[in-house]
Amino acid sequence: MIENLNAKNKDFFAQVFEVAKLIPPGRVTSYGAIANYLGASRAARMVGWAMNASHQFPEIPAHRVVNRNGLLSGKMHFPTPDSMQQSLESEGIRIQDDQILHFSEIFWDPSEELKLP
DNA sequence: CTAATGACAAACT
């Protein structure tokens, strides 16, 4: 239940959630990419904050969102640290030492794929 | 109202 989420805050979060849900399977994106798509390229940290709130939304594939290094920085926030890596591997993404391999190949940039015509 | 924290990113040394 959302207690102290004003409409304004929800708006910012809603955008992050929407983009996160638009991430194709087998692909990943970075917090900065989403922030950039939202027009807040310097608010990458807020995207991570929104992801933290996404735990109440089962439709949010937060495991597909990693930092720009391709490192599973948020794996520790999952129900189980292995849940994130396991979910990614289940989609065909290879991970080694909590880092995504071929990150550049599977990187999904919303600003590039969801760019307006 | 000020200070500190955070699932990051870019800049500097």
Place this chain on the structure above:
DNA sequence: CAGTTTGCCATTA
């Protein structure tokens, strides 16, 4: 080239 430091925006104490 790699490691360290500062900046950003929002939330919490």
